[in-house]
Amino acid sequence: MAHTFPELVIGGVLLAPxxxxxxxxxxxxxxxxxxxxxxxxxxxxxxxxxxxLSLFVTVLGMLMLLF
Incomplete structure:
Protein backbone atom coordinates (compact mmCIF):
# COMPACT_ATOMS: atom_id res chain seq x y z
CA MET A 1 0.00 0.00 0.00
CA ALA A 2 1.42 3.35 -1.07
CA HIS A 3 1.44 6.33 1.26
CA THR A 4 -0.46 9.29 -0.14
CA PHE A 5 0.96 12.71 0.59
CA PRO A 6 -1.47 15.56 1.24
CA GLU A 7 -0.80 18.43 -1.11
CA LEU A 8 -1.26 22.05 -0.19
CA VAL A 9 -3.52 23.98 -2.59
CA ILE A 10 -3.07 27.75 -2.80
CA GLY A 11 -5.10 29.53 -5.44
CA GLY A 12 -5.59 26.34 -7.43
CA VAL A 13 -1.86 25.58 -7.50
CA LEU A 14 -0.79 22.26 -6.01
CA LEU A 15 2.32 22.54 -3.86
CA ALA A 16 4.44 19.57 -2.91
CA PRO A 17 4.30 18.37 0.71
CA LEU A 53 21.29 25.71 9.75
CA SER A 54 21.98 22.23 11.07
CA LEU A 55 19.15 22.69 13.58
CA PHE A 56 16.85 23.72 10.71
CA VAL A 57 17.81 20.65 8.68
CA THR A 58 17.35 18.40 11.72
CA VAL A 59 13.85 19.75 12.43
CA LEU A 60 12.96 19.42 8.73
CA GLY A 61 14.16 15.83 8.69
CA MET A 62 12.21 14.97 11.82
CA LEU A 63 9.04 16.45 10.36
CA MET A 64 9.49 14.49 7.16
CA LEU A 65 9.98 11.27 9.09
CA LEU A 66 7.03 11.81 11.40
CA PHE A 67 4.49 12.84 8.77
Whole structure:
Protein backbone atom coordinates (compact mmCIF):
# COMPACT_ATOMS: atom_id res chain seq x y z
CA MET A 1 0.00 0.00 0.00
CA ALA A 2 1.42 3.35 -1.07
CA HIS A 3 1.44 6.33 1.26
CA THR A 4 -0.46 9.29 -0.14
CA PHE A 5 0.96 12.71 0.59
CA PRO A 6 -1.47 15.56 1.24
CA GLU A 7 -0.80 18.43 -1.11
CA LEU A 8 -1.26 22.05 -0.19
CA VAL A 9 -3.52 23.98 -2.59
CA ILE A 10 -3.07 27.75 -2.80
CA GLY A 11 -5.10 29.53 -5.44
CA GLY A 12 -5.59 26.34 -7.43
CA VAL A 13 -1.86 25.58 -7.50
CA LEU A 14 -0.79 22.26 -6.01
CA LEU A 15 2.32 22.54 -3.86
CA ALA A 16 4.44 19.57 -2.91
CA PRO A 17 4.30 18.37 0.71
CA UNK A 18 7.94 19.47 1.02
CA UNK A 19 6.83 23.11 0.81
CA UNK A 20 4.45 22.55 3.73
CA UNK A 21 7.26 20.91 5.72
CA UNK A 22 9.53 23.88 4.99
CA UNK A 23 6.92 26.35 6.22
CA UNK A 24 6.29 24.38 9.43
CA UNK A 25 10.04 24.03 10.01
CA UNK A 26 10.55 27.77 9.54
CA UNK A 27 7.83 28.50 12.10
CA UNK A 28 9.31 26.03 14.61
CA UNK A 29 12.83 27.43 14.23
CA UNK A 30 11.59 31.02 14.55
CA UNK A 31 9.95 30.06 17.86
CA UNK A 32 13.10 28.26 19.03
CA UNK A 33 15.55 31.08 18.20
CA UNK A 34 14.70 33.33 21.18
CA UNK A 35 14.84 30.33 23.52
CA UNK A 36 18.23 29.32 22.13
CA UNK A 37 19.48 32.88 22.55
CA UNK A 38 18.51 32.83 26.25
CA UNK A 39 20.24 29.48 26.76
CA UNK A 40 23.43 30.67 25.01
CA UNK A 41 23.31 28.30 22.04
CA UNK A 42 25.47 30.55 19.85
CA UNK A 43 28.29 30.63 22.41
CA UNK A 44 28.71 26.86 22.19
CA UNK A 45 29.77 26.96 18.54
CA UNK A 46 32.52 28.75 16.66
CA UNK A 47 30.19 29.45 13.73
CA UNK A 48 26.66 29.92 15.05
CA UNK A 49 24.87 30.29 11.67
CA UNK A 50 26.06 26.84 10.62
CA UNK A 51 24.75 25.43 13.90
CA UNK A 52 21.37 27.09 13.29
CA LEU A 53 21.29 25.71 9.75
CA SER A 54 21.98 22.23 11.07
CA LEU A 55 19.15 22.69 13.58
CA PHE A 56 16.85 23.72 10.71
CA VAL A 57 17.81 20.65 8.68
CA THR A 58 17.35 18.40 11.72
CA VAL A 59 13.85 19.75 12.43
CA LEU A 60 12.96 19.42 8.73
CA GLY A 61 14.16 15.83 8.69
CA MET A 62 12.21 14.97 11.82
CA LEU A 63 9.04 16.45 10.36
CA MET A 64 9.49 14.49 7.16
CA LEU A 65 9.98 11.27 9.09
CA LEU A 66 7.03 11.81 11.40
CA PHE A 67 4.49 12.84 8.77
Missing amino acids: FVTYLAITLAVVMVLRPLLHVVGFAKLFSHAPVAE
